Amino acid sequence: xxxxxxxxxxxxxxxxxxxxxLKEQAINLRALSLADTAEFGVLRFIVEEPxxxxxxxxxxxxxxxxxxxLTVGVEDRPGGLCEVVEILTQSGMxxxxxxxxxxxxxxxxxxxxxxxxxxxxxxxxxxxxIPILEExxx
Amino acid sequence: xVKTLWDEHIEVLPREILSKIQLNRLRKVLARAxxxxxxxRRKLEEQNIDxxxxxSLADLERLPFTTKDDLRQAYPFGAIAEPMHNIVRIHSSSGxxxxxxxxxxxxxxxxxWSQLMARTLxxxxxxxxxxxQVAFGYGLFTGGLGVHYGAEKLKATVVxxxxxxxxRQIQILRDFGISVLCCTPSFALYLAEVARENHxxxxxxxxxxxxxxxxxxxxxxxxxxxxxxxxxxxDIYGLSEVIGPGVAFECEFHxxxxxxxxxxxxxxxxxxxxxxxxxxxxxxxxxTTLTKEGTPVIRYRTGDLSALFYEPCRCGRTLVRMQRVxxxxxxxLIVRGVNVYPSQIESVILSFDGVEPYYQIVLTxxxxxxKLEVQVEVSPRFFSDEIKVLEKLKKQMEDKLKAxxxxxxxxxxxxxxxxIRSEGKAKRVIDLRKKEGxx
Numbered sequence: 011x012x013x014x015x016x017x018x019x020x021x022x023x024x025x026x027x028x029x030x031x032l033k034e035q036a037i038n039l040r041a042l043s044l045a046d047t048a049e050f051g052v053l054r055f056i057v058e059e060p061x062x063x064x065x066x067x068x069x070x071x072x073x074x075x076x077x078x079x080l081t082v083g084v085e086d087r088p089g090g091l092c093e094v095v096e097i098l099t100q101s102g103m104x105x106x107x108x109x110x111x112x113x114x115x116x117x118x119x120x121x122x123x124x125x126x127x128x129x130x131x132x133x134x135x136x137x138x139x140i141p142i143l144e145e146x147x148x
Numbered sequence: 149x150v151k152t153l154w155d156e157h158i159e160v161l162p163r164e165i166l167s168k169i170q171l172n173r174l175r176k177v178l179a180r181a182x183x184x185x186x187x188x189r190r191k192l193e194e195q196n197i198d199x200x201x202x203x204s205l206a207d208l209e210r211l212p213f214t215t216k217d218d219l220r221q222a223y224p225f226g227a228i229a230e231p232m233h234n235i236v237r238i239h240s241s242s243g244x245x246x247x248x249x250x251x252x253x254x255x256x257x258x259x260x261w262s263q264l265m266a267r268t269l270x271x272x273x274x275x276x277x278x279x280x281q282v283a284f285g286y287g288l289f290t291g292g293l294g295v296h297y298g299a300e301k302l303k304a305t306v307v308x309x310x311x312x313x314x315x316r317q318i319q320i321l322r323d324f325g326i327s328v329l330c331c332t333p334s335f336a337l338y339l340a341e342v343a344r345e346n347h348x349x350x351x352x353x354x355x356x357x358x359x360x361x362x363x364x365x366x367x368x369x370x371x372x373x374x375x376x377x378x379x380x381x382x383d384i385y386g387l388s389e390v391i392g393p394g395v396a397f398e399c400e401f402h403x404x405x406x407x408x409x410x411x412x413x414x415x416x417x418x419x420x421x422x423x424x425x426x427x428x429x430x431x432x433x434x435x436t437t438l439t440k441e442g443t444p445v446i447r448y449r450t451g452d453l454s455a456l457f458y459e460p461c462r463c464g465r466t467l468v469r470m471q472r473v474x475x476x477x478x479x480x481l482i483v484r485g486v487n488v489y490p491s492q493i494e495s496v497i498l499s500f501d502g503v504e505p506y507y508q509i510v511l512t513x514x515x516x517x518x519k520l521e522v523q524v525e526v527s528p529r530f531f532s533d534e535i536k537v538l539e540k541l542k543k544q545m546e547d548k549l550k551a552x553x554x555x556x557x558x559x560x561x562x563x564x565x566x567x568i569r570s571e572g573k574a575k576r577v578i579d580l581r582k583k584e585g586x587x
Contacts, residue, residue: 013533015531015532015533017526017531017538017561017563018563019561019562019563019566024563045535047535047539049560049561050526050538050561052533052534052535052538054533068528069345071563071564071565072563072564073526073527073528073531073563073564074528075528075531075532075533077533106534106536107534107535124533124534
C-alpha cells in the first residue's frame with residue numbers, strides 16, 4: 011500500500027497548513043501518524059488516492075513523497091499485534107516504524123509497517139496466513 | 149584566431165608589449181589623479197611621493213591605496229576628476245554597507261566601457277545573433293546599463309528587463325526567443341524554480357547561455373544552475389568603483405576570469421599588511437584604472453578575494469586570469485574566533501545531492517558563545533519518511549561543515565520556500581549577535 015509522508019518544521023501552524031490543504035480538496039485521512047524530533051516532524055498518512063494527493067501537496071509547496079508500506083490485518087483481540095511482530099522478529103526483520111488503525115466494521119485492526127525489505131516481509135507473512143491489505147477498500 | 153575575441157590585437161598581445169601600454173597609461177592616469185583628485189593628492193603629499201618618480205609598473209606598490217571610505221568621504225563629486233560639463237553619466241553604488249560612492253563617466257569612458265563589455269560578452273560566446281535578456285537592475289547600479297551598452301556594441305539584440313517581476317521575465321524569455329540571460333546567479337536559480345512551477349518546457353525556448361555576476365558564487369552553484377537551466381553559465385566580474393561590469397570575464401575554458409588589463413591594472417595584496425603578493429597567492433584584489441577619465445582610481449582595494457595567474461590560457465588570450473571571487477574580505481564571519489566564509493558553507497551544502505541551493509546562515513550568541521546555524525530546505529529529492537535518514541543527513545552535513553570550517557555548527561532543516569528568494573543580490577547571512585564595543 012502507498013503512504014504519503016510530509017516534512018514538517020517544528021513550529022506552530024505547520025501541521026495545520028497541510029491539513030487545511032487536504033480539507034480543501036475533501037481528502038479523507040484513513041490513518042495517520044506524526045513522528046517528531048526536537049526540530050522537525052514527519053507526517054505519514056494513508057488516503058484513497060495517494061499519488062494524486064502527493065502531487066497536489068507538492069504543488070502547494072510541501073515536501074511530500076509516496077512510500078510503499080505494508081498494511082497488515084491484525085485480529086482485534088489481546089495478543090493480535092504481538093503475533094505479527096513475532097513472525098517478523100523470528101525472520102530477522104527490523105521495523106522502522108508502525109502505526110495502527112481500526113477498520114470501521116469487522117474484527118480487524120490494521121497495522122501500517124515500514125520494513126527494509128517489504129517483499130521479504132510479505133513472503134513471511136503470507137506463509138503465516140496474515141492478511142495484507144494492498145488497496146484501501148475499507 | 150580565437151573565435152570569441154573581440155579585440156583581436158589586444159587580447160592576445162605578448163605580455164611585454166602589454167606592459168609597455170600599461171606603463172604609458174599608468175603615467176597619464178597618475179598625473180590626472182595628482183592634478184585633479186584632491187583626496188588622492190593629499191595622500192601622495194602626506195607620504196612625500198612624487199608621481200614622476202614612478203617609472204615602472206613595479207613602482208606602483210609604493211603608492212598609497214584608495215579605499216571605499218576615501219570614495220565615500222568624497223561624496224558626492226569629490227572623486228570625479230573632470231569638470232562636470234565633461235561628465236555624461238553618473239552611477240552610484242548602493243549604500244547598503246555605508247554611504248554611497250559616486251562615479252562619473254566622460255563620453256570616452258562610456259565608449260571604452262561599452263567596448264569592454266562587448267569584449268566580455270563576446271568572450272563568453274555571445275554573438276550578433278543572440279537575444280540578450282538583461283535582468284540586472286537599470287539605474288544608478290552599473291549592472292543593467294553596463295551590460296546593455298556592451299550588448300548593443302556587439303550588435304546583439306537587447307531586451308532591457310531590469311530586475312523583478314519573475315513571471316514576466318519568464319514570459320519574455322519564452323516569447324522573445326531569448327538566448328542569453330544576464331543576471332545575478334541567485335536570480336537565475338529563482339527564475340529556474342518559478343519556471344519549473346509554471347511547467348516551462350525549456351526545449352521550447354532558445355536559451356543557451358547564462359552570464360552571471362554582481363555577487364560571489366561558487367563552482368557548486370554553477371553546477372546547480374546548469375542542472376536547472378539549459379545553459380552554460382559564465383562568470384563576469386566588475387564593480388562600479390572601477391567601471392562596472394566588464395572588468396573581467398570567463399572564456400569557454402572557465403579557467404579563471406580574464407582581466408581586461410589594457411584598462412585595469414590588477415594586484416593582489418595581503419589584506420592585513422597591504423604587501424603585494426606573488427602570482428597564485430590568495431589575497432585582496434586591487435585595481436588601478438589605466439584609462440578612466442571621469443573617476444580614475446589608483447590602487448583601489450576591492451575587498452574581493454582572489455589570486456592572479458599569468459600563464460596564457462588555452463583560449464589563446466594572454467590577459468591575466470583572476471580566480472573567481474567566491475568571498476570578500478568583509479563577508480568573512482568570525483565565529484568563536486575562527487574565520488568563516490559563507491562560500492565555504494555554500495560549497496559543503498551543495499555537495500550533498502538533492503539539497504536545494506537555498507541556504508541561510510544565522511549567527512546568534514548564547515551564553516557568551518557564538519552559535520552558527522545553517523538553514524537548508526528539505527526538497528523531495530532528499531526527503532525520507534524515515535526520521536533516522538533525515539537525522540543522519542543532518543549529522544553528515546554538520547560533520548562535513550565542521551571539518552571544512554573548523555567550527556561546529558547546527559544544520560536546521562526547513563520546509564521548502566522558507567528562505568526568501570532573491571531577485572537581486574541574495575542575502576545569505578543573518579547576524580543576530582549584539583555588536584558589543586563596535587561603533
